[in-house]
Amino acid sequence: MRPPAIDDVRTHLLPLIDAANRRGIRQIVFLSLQGVQANRGTPHHAVEQYLRETDAPYTSLRPNFFMQNLSTTYADAIREHDEIFVPAGHSFTAFIDAEDIGRVAGAVFTSPGHLRMAYTLSGEQSLTYAQIARILSGVLGRHIRYARPSERDYLARLAVQGAPADYLAVQKMIYRIVRLNISAFPNQMVRKLTGRAATTFREFAERERAVWEP
Numbered sequence: 001m002r003p004p005a006i007d008d009v010r011t012h013l014l015p016l017i018d019a020a021n022r023r024g025i026r027q028i029v030f031l032s033l034q035g036v037q038a039n040r041g042t043p044h045h046a047v048e049q050y051l052r053e054t055d056a057p058y059t060s061l062r063p064n065f066f067m068q069n070l071s072t073t074y075a076d077a078i079r080e081h082d083e084i085f086v087p088a089g090h091s092f093t094a095f096i097d098a099e100d101i102g103r104v105a106g107a108v109f110t111s112p113g114h115l116r117m118a119y120t121l122s123g124e125q126s127l128t129y130a131q132i133a134r135i136l137s138g139v140l141g142r143h144i145r146y147a148r149p150s151e152r153d154y155l156a157r158l159a160v161q162g163a164p165a166d167y168l169a170v171q172k173m174i175y176r177i178v179r180l181n182i183s184a185f186p187n188q189m190v191r192k193l194t195g196r197a198a199t200t201f202r203e204f205a206e207r208e209r210a211v212w213e214p
Contacts, residue, residue, distance in 0.1 A: 027059065067201060
């Protein structure tokens with residue numbers, strides 16, 4: 001996993017791959033990023049490219065948006081203001097549970113046939129944020145609304161909260177991609193690799209409901 005604070009992977013992360021290769025490591029499972037193959041500006045792209053160039057025994061996992069974004073980054077707004085405040089418009093997202101990503105990592109580490117493969121991991125259902133809000137409303141027993149702010153209002157709120165410029169730039173890029181529905185496509189890769197269906201958002205919400213309760 002690339003620590004979020006590390007952007008300069010050539011200095012701080014690629015040498016780790018070199019060291020692993022020198023020691024003859026049997027497999028590197030790298031937590032990458034959905035669509036990384038077409039996003040050359042991300043640190044994840046540089047890592048995947050280096051894994052290929054050095055012929056490392058890699059498996060890349062390319063997850064969609066985490067369900068945990070709602071239970072961590074956006075939890076306060078849901079718990080304290082009963083709203084989801086992200087500039088996603090009417091777009092769809094095939095969210096994935098981070099626990100499912102962990103199950104996939106365990107599966108590819110412990111079964112053959114995954115070397116030099118890359119897997120895009122999405123949930124099996126594609127939801128709008130309005131649908132997410134309705135599911136949360138049903139689970140929590142109170143009305144949760146999707147505010148659907150503009151990009152400008154969203155970034156302005158983050159700036160007031162003290163977010164640095166580089167974080168604002170990343171958020172701007174992320175939600176423009178979301179509004180293009182690039183993250184909308186579900187798949188059954190979790191089911192294929194682990195033998196068990198991906199967690200639904202309702203299952204996730206019921207499991208994590210305490211984080212949104214006052």
